[in-house]
Each structure stands twice: as C-alpha cells, then as structure tokens.
Amino acid sequence: MGFLFERVVIAGVGLIGGSLAMAGKKHGLFGKTVGFGRTRRTLDKALELGVVDEVCDDISTACAGADLFFAASPVESIVPLCLKAAHSLPPDCVITDGGSVKGKMTAELTEKLVNPSRFVGGHPIAGTEKSGPESAFLTLYENRYTILTPTSITSSEAIRKVRAMWEGVGSKVVEMTPQEHDRALAVISHLPHVAAYALVETLVALDPDKAFRGFAAGGFRDTTRIAASHPEMWRDIFSMNAGEVVNAIREYEKSLAGMRKAIEEGDFAGLTKRLEKARQARIEIDQR
Amino acid sequence: MGFLFERVVIAGVGLIGGSLAMAGKKHGLFGKTVGFGRTRRTLDKALELGVVDEVCDDISTACAGADLFFAASPVESIVPLCLKAAHSLPPDCVITDGGSVKGKMTAELTEKLVNPSRFVGGHPIAGTEKSGPESAFLTLYENRYTILTPTSITSSEAIRKVRAMWEGVGSKVVEMTPQEHDRALAVISHLPHVAAYALVETLVALDPDKAFRGFAAGGFRDTTRIAASHPEMWRDIFSMNAGEVVNAIREYEKSLAGMRKAIEEGDFAGLTKRLEKARQARIEIDQR
Numbered sequence: 001m002g003f004l005f006e007r008v009v010i011a012g013v014g015l016i017g018g019s020l021a022m023a024g025k026k027h028g029l030f031g032k033t034v035g036f037g038r039t040r041r042t043l044d045k046a047l048e049l050g051v052v053d054e055v056c057d058d059i060s061t062a063c064a065g066a067d068l069f070f071a072a073s074p075v076e077s078i079v080p081l082c083l084k085a086a087h088s089l090p091p092d093c094v095i096t097d098g099g100s101v102k103g104k105m106t107a108e109l110t111e112k113l114v115n116p117s118r119f120v121g122g123h124p125i126a127g128t129e130k131s132g133p134e135s136a137f138l139t140l141y142e143n144r145y146t147i148l149t150p151t152s153i154t155s156s157e158a159i160r161k162v163r164a165m166w167e168g169v170g171s172k173v174v175e176m177t178p179q180e181h182d183r184a185l186a187v188i189s190h191l192p193h194v195a196a197y198a199l200v201e202t203l204v205a206l207d208p209d210k211a212f213r214g215f216a217a218g219g220f221r222d223t224t225r226i227a228a229s230h231p232e233m234w235r236d237i238f239s240m241n242a243g244e245v246v247n248a249i250r251e252y253e254k255s256l257a258g259m260r261k262a263i264e265e266g267d268f269a270g271l272t273k274r275l276e277k278a279r280q281a282r283i284e285i286d287q288r
Numbered sequence: 289m290g291f292l293f294e295r296v297v298i299a300g301v302g303l304i305g306g307s308l309a310m311a312g313k314k315h316g317l318f319g320k321t322v323g324f325g326r327t328r329r330t331l332d333k334a335l336e337l338g339v340v341d342e343v344c345d346d347i348s349t350a351c352a353g354a355d356l357f358f359a360a361s362p363v364e365s366i367v368p369l370c371l372k373a374a375h376s377l378p379p380d381c382v383i384t385d386g387g388s389v390k391g392k393m394t395a396e397l398t399e400k401l402v403n404p405s406r407f408v409g410g411h412p413i414a415g416t417e418k419s420g421p422e423s424a425f426l427t428l429y430e431n432r433y434t435i436l437t438p439t440s441i442t443s444s445e446a447i448r449k450v451r452a453m454w455e456g457v458g459s460k461v462v463e464m465t466p467q468e469h470d471r472a473l474a475v476i477s478h479l480p481h482v483a484a485y486a487l488v489e490t491l492v493a494l495d496p497d498k499a500f501r502g503f504a505a506g507g508f509r510d511t512t513r514i515a516a517s518h519p520e521m522w523r524d525i526f527s528m529n530a531g532e533v534v535n536a537i538r539e540y541e542k543s544l545a546g547m548r549k550a551i552e553e554g555d556f557a558g559l560t561k562r563l564e565k566a567r568q569a570r571i572e573i574d575q576r
Contacts, residue, residue: 125503125505126505127505127506144505145502145503145505147503174503180499180500183494183500184495184499184500184503187490187491187494187495187500188491188500188501188503188504188505188507188508189505189507189508191487191490192487192507192508192511192512193507194544194547194548195483195487195511195544196511197547197562197563197566197567198540198543198544198547198566199479199480199483199540200566200567200569200570200573201543201547201562201565201566201569202475202479202536202539202540202543203475203476203569204565204566204569205539205543206471206475206535206536206539207472207475211468211472212468212471212472212475212476213476213569213572213573213576214433214573214576215413215433215435215462215472215476216476216573217413217414217415217432217433217476217477218415219476219477219480219481219514220476220477220480220573221573221574222510222511222513222514223480223483223484223510223511223512223513223514224480224511224570224573225510225511225570226507226510226511227566227567227570228567228570228571228574229567230567231560231563231564231567232560234563235556235559235560235563238551238556238559239551239554239556242551242552242554245551246548246551246552247494248490248494249544249547249548249551250548251490251493251494252486252487252490252544253541253544253545253548255486255489255490255493256482256483256486256537256540256541256544257541259482259485259486259489259537260482260534260537260538260541263526263527263530263533263534263537264530264534266527266530268523268526268527271523271526272519272520272523274485274489275485275519275522275523276519277489277492278485278486278488278489278492278515279485279488279515279516279517279518279519281488281489281491281492281501282488282512282513282515282516283516284501285488285501285502285504285508285509285512286509286516288501288502
C-alpha cells in the first residue's frame with residue numbers, strides 16, 4: 001500500500017485532469033486512476049491514450065472506494081460535481097480541484113458539503129491553449145506554481161496529502177486564502193485576458209475595412225495571443241470572480257488614462273519615468 | 289555597374305540599418321556599404337562583424353558620391369540627420385529611412401530639404417527587442433511588410449528604386465500616405481506597447497508587497513513582453529505620433545469600460561458575444 005492515494009477519481013480527463021493522472025502514476029503517487037466524465041468519446045480517447053487506468057461514466061461507480069476526488073471540470077461546474085460525487089465517496093476521501101477561481105466555490109462547498117473539512121481548494125498555474133485528453137502531458141506541472149486555498153476548517157491531514165501530491169509531480173506549492181488567490185489571479189491572469197480581448201476589439205473598431213490589421217507584427221500578436229482563448233471559459237471566470245476582476249480593470253483604466261493624459265499634455269518626462277518603472281518591474285518578473 | 293545602388297550610406301548600424309546593409313550586399317543590390325555613426329566603438333564593431341564594408345564618423349566624407357542614404361537612427365533624430373547629410377549628398381541621391389512614425393517627419397523634410405522629391409519615407413515592420421550591430425542579421429526583412437509613404441511630390445523613380453531594394457531583401461512592400469501609416473501603427477503597434485506598460489503598472493499598484501507577481505504565468509508574460517522595450521525609444525514614438533496614439537488609447541479605454549460594465553451588470557451574454565467576436569478577429573490575423 002505505498003501509494004499516497006490508492007484510488008483516484010479524475011473528473012474531467014482533459015489537459016488539467018489528464019496531466020495530473022499521468023504524472024501521479026509516473027511518480028508512484030497513485031494506485032489506480034479512474035477517469036470520470038459525461039462524454040463517452042472523451043473517456044474512450046483518454047483510455048486509449050493511457051491517460052488513466054480506467055474510465056467510467058457513472059459517478060457512483062467511479063467514486064466507490066476512492067481516497068482522492070479531483071475535480072478538473074470547467075470552473076462553474078465544480079461545485080455541483082463535488083456535491084454529487086460526495087454522495088458516493090467514502091467519508092474520508094479527500095476532495096480537491098483545479099479551478100481558476102476559489103472564493104465563491106469554497107464558500108459554497110463549505111456550506112453544502114456534509115464534511116467540508118476534507119475539501120482542499122487548489123489551482124495549478126499551468127496550462128496551454130489546448131484542451132482534451134490529447135493535450136495532456138506528463139510534465140505540465142513541473143516547476144509551475146500550485147496555489148492551495150485551505151480555510152480554517154480544512155483538515156491538516158487533507159492539506160498535507162494534497163500538497164504532497166502537487167510536490168510529487170514537480171509543482172511548487174504555496175498556500176493562501178481563497179480571497180487572496182482571487183485577488184492575485186484577477187491581476188496576473190484575468191485582467192491580461194480582458195486587456196487582450198479589448199485590444200483586438202479596438203483594432204476591429206478602428207480598422208473597419210480590414211485595411212491594416214494584416215500588418216500586425218510581433219508586438220500585437222504576442223500581446224493578444226490569449227484573446228484566442230475560449231470565450232465561455234473566460235465568461236465563467238469573469239463571472240465567478242467579478243468583484244476582483246472589476247477592481248483590476250478599474251485600476252488598469254486609471255493607469256491607461258494617466259499615460260494618455262501625459263501624452264496629451266506633453267509630459268514626456270513624467271511618462272518616461274512611468275515606462276522605466278514598468279520596464280524594471282517587467283524585467284524583475286522574468287528574473288524570478 | 290549592375291547594382292541597384294553603388295554607394296550606400298547606412299546611418300545607424302544597429303539592428304535596422306545593419307540588417308539592411310547585410311541583406312542588400314548578399315542579394316547583390318548594393319555596391320559598397322558605408323556605415324556612418326557618431327560612436328566609434330559601434331562603428332568598429334560593425335566593421336569587425338562584416339555588417340558594412342567601410343565605416344566613417346564624418347558625415348560629409350561618408351556621403352560624398354553616395355546614391356542612397358538610409359537613416360536608421362532613433363526616430364526623433366531622423367530629420368536633423370537627413371538635413372545635415374543633404375549638404376554633402378549628390379543632388380540625385382535617394383534618401384530614405386526606417387522610422388516608426390512618418391507624418392511629422394515627412395512634413396518637416398518636405399519643407400526643409402532643398403530637393404524633397406528624392407525623399408521616400410519607409411518603415412520596415414520588423415525588429416526584435418535587441419539593438420546594436422551584434423543584433424543585425426541577414427534575414428530580418430524576409431516575408432515582413434515594409435510600408436513606404438511617398439507624397440504627391442515624391443519622385444516616382446526614387447519610389448521605384450526604394451521599392452526594388454525592399455523587395456530585393458525579401459520584404460512585401462505596401463504604399464500608403466504618412467497619415468494612414470501613423471493611424472495604422474498607432475493601433476497595431478503603439479497602443480499594444482501602452483497597453484503592456486500599463487498592465488505592468490497596474491500589477492505594481494495592486495501588488496505593493498510583491499506578494500503575487502511571482503506567480504505570473506504565460507498569459508501575463510506574453511501580454512507584457514514588450515513592456516521590456518526601451519522607454520526613451522517609446523517616449524519618442526508616442527511623442528511624434530501623439531494625436532493618433534491618444535485616439536487609439538481612448539478607443540481602448542472605451543472597450544475596456546464596456547467589458548467592465550458588462551461584468552458589473554452581469555450581462556454575460558453580451559460579454560460572451562464581444563469575446564467571441566474578438567477571438568474570431570484574432571484567429572483571422574494569425575491566418576493571414
């Protein structure tokens with residue numbers, strides 16, 4: 001019995017869930033991995049690719065005897081999925097997830113789970129634009145941060161095991177409150193997505209005849225790459241983290257208006273100071 | 289003879305000038321390339337690396353007998369440089385440049401050059417974050433757009449030769465007015481730079497204790513990569529193209545405020561439509 005978890009249910013066998021299943025097996029953390037999902041074709045694909053050991057489209061069968069349940073489904077569906085799974089999971093089974101917003105979900109699960117102390121909110125800061133079992137790969141989490149968001153009622157044993165799992169697949173684990181997580185992610189992830197979508201929207205508005213968008217070079221392309229992300233996924237994230245995202249956009253609008261005014265008023269000394277400060281901060285981020 | 293240009297003065301032997309010198313020689317367009325600049329160390333480096341055939345720090349010596357003068361110096365310095373060079377250039381020598389803003393410069397040169405018909409404004413949409421002779425390379429302009437901005441007084445022979453030069457080094461040449469150029473570049477290049485600098489400024493404002501900037505993942509990094517660009521260079525570009533840049537920032541602020549309001553008011557159907565439209569436009573840009 002030397003596994004960290006003997007029977008692991010991976011609910012959602014795409015990039016996030018599939019990569020954890022593969023890495024957990026590889027590193028000897030998981031005994032058996034069971035992929036759960038509602039789409040037969042996806043499950044079959046995951047099995048065929050060896051992403052998980054077994055697949056199952058019935059949640060009670062999948063959950064019977066599990067000691068870890070990992071919810072890797074779209075962020076809006078995590079709460080109902082965990083509540084449904086909880087009916088069939090053994091009482092001491094650890095529940096965790098990979099959702100990009102933590103506050104609202106953690107509050108709901110804390111209120112509605114019969115034994116909420118076994119839920120450990122998690123968010124691996126890793127991903128690509130791809131999705132589906134084909135996109136899963138062994139090394140996705142290596143040297144990436146995973147944020148855990150336990151609360152005052154979370155079992156320390158559950159935290160310990162979930163931390164050991166992420167560290168076991170090569171991730172650097174940090175803990176913060178769900179609120180701190182959501183504030184941080186609003187700035188480092190959610191705002192850049194809004195900014196990128198809005199840049200493309202601005203180009204479309206100012207180039208109605210598609211006269212010059214063809215000349216868009218590296219700067220525009222890099223800056224807006226993430227505007228090719230899935231609108232439904234981002235709508236859900238913006239919706240679940242609305243308060244913090246709105247705060248971050250407001251601060252960004254303030255910054256833009258400040259730079260615009262400096263240009264309008266010809267305050268290029270002031271503008272240069274701001275650009276230099278931003279450049280230094282950007283360079284520091286790359287050096288971390 | 290057989291060369292498109294017999295004696296080419298490259299004023300500024302960094303990434304832009306050096307790469308044109310190298311590619312023009314390689315493709316048999318240039319007879320002799322003469323690097324001009326004020327910093328002896330840079331000139332020596334360019335000579336040592338074989339970027340140009342000769343170097344010279346005296347402008348009248350460099351310009352004597354030239355049939356092409358290419359100004360590849362920082363955008364603010366192009367007008368004084370061309371005016372100074374014009375004293376020593378033969379009267380039929382073509383003058384062109386690689387500056388990122390065209391309107392103001394073209395107006396000034398048209399007014400002040402003794403024979404302005406030989407000036408053809410140009411802007412190769414190519415570059416990296418690097419600078420200096422070491423950063424120059426043969427293929428910089430291959431498959432990249434170069435915008436030429438002739439006016440009603442520009443000599444058609446000068447346009448033909450400058451076009452042949454850029455096409456000869458692999459570039460796709462388009463012509464537009466200086467004003468169209470500046471409007472286009474404000475949106476596809478200058479605005480993304482403002483947006484990136486402002487995103488980093490926002491992160492700094494919302495993360496005063498540097499608590500979470502370390503978690504910044506691919507999305508933030510890509511979106512803000514160009515915020516590591518040189519503040520002085522961008523200050524000059526924003527200054528010379530102030531009107532169009534301010535217009536583009538205003539439109540961007542409108543787009544951001546619209547998305548923020550949709551989130552605040554819970555209009556997620558409306559928001560999804562906007563994200564979807566932006567995503568489609570972004571995907572189209574990559575397919576060009």
